[in-house]
Amino acid sequence: MSVFADRTDAGRRLAATLSQLETVAEPVVCAIPAGGVPPGLEVARALQAPLRMAVVRKVQIPWNPEAGFGAVTWDGRVFLNRALMAGLGLSEAEVGAAVAKARKSVEERVEMFSGGRPEPGFSGRTTILVDDGLATGYTMLAAVEAVRAGSPREVIVAVPTGSLHAVEFIARKADLVVCPNIRTGRTFAVAQAYERWHDITDREVQELLIQARDMGLF
Template identity: 35%
Template sequence: MARPFKDRNEAGQALVPGVRRALASDMPLILGLPRGGVPVAWELARSLSAELDVLVVRKLGVPFHPELAMGAIASGGARVLNDDVLLAAGITPDALEKVEQRERDELARREALFREGRPPLDVRGREVVLVDDGVATGATMEAAVMALRSLDPVRLLIAVPVSSVDAAEHLGPEVDAFTCLSRPDFFGSVGQWYETFDQTSSDDVRRLLADASERP
């Protein structure tokens, strides 16, 4: 069994060498998935002298099967739809609009909560590293990748301390590089791979983003 990380900060520090090797530029944009991915991303951005932002993602779930994604929206106006799912599920334009409006309202609420008036950093033409504290099913990360691709980053990387084998095998081919420190055969939950796995609060996210924005 792999040794658990002490906390998210240690996990972020441990990711630095692997991410540094995977980068093709010296000015990446680090995007943390709130809330738990932000402390990991903060450590990574600090060590790489990189810009830090959050990527708020909302999956557009099929109304009668919410776990099935018919698309996703994210920070920066990203929007992507899965036409195959829309067709197979018989989703009407009105039904899609209703789900999308609900998720846009929630995305806007969370962005206002986390950003405190700061606009999202521009992804277009940037090398982007998408960070979370771990990946279990991969559904949220997959939605994030789908949405980010629509914003035209030049390269897209995923960096996570720990991932289930299934999620890693599924997500790896979807990005330009997949950095993961541990892929245990018996995964369980993300939290079991940390000695301390306290909930990251919205205040924590705001504090870390504010700190990163003030760096020279």
């Protein structure tokens, strides 16, 4: 618990590990906003790699917006956890409404954070997906699958913290998972790994992207 001061500190520690890997060829860092942007910037800075936004939004459970049963990615792909949907007893109308809401959020965020730039080219490159943590891993799964469609050289998932279940789940999908803080237990919260934690605002993301642009990374 509380092993990182904040997301920036966590990103620097991730960057230190990634910098030692011999397999990282022509990297492009794709941060999942909002929480993945501070650590993603630190990784991009250390590797001198372009920083891009991998906009993924969870498809929220109607009565519990903090939880999701799927995800929508920046390229319009929809991933649904069918087993969870069945267990929740969601109607077709509820699923459709939740997907539409997530899709709209993705479109708004892509417009807000893209800076008018085209999607990053993944073909033949090492793509590093960064977030501030893995709880269930389902949002990251959607990001990995979307990146795979671009024929990358390899896909690395880099997160400061994660539940053992989520890390094992994503390790079956990515070529490599870098996660310094893996925790087990009945409950898991990403925030518990940080001394200082708050929800990153859109304004903060935009300020970080200005920093990245000034460094020639965005």
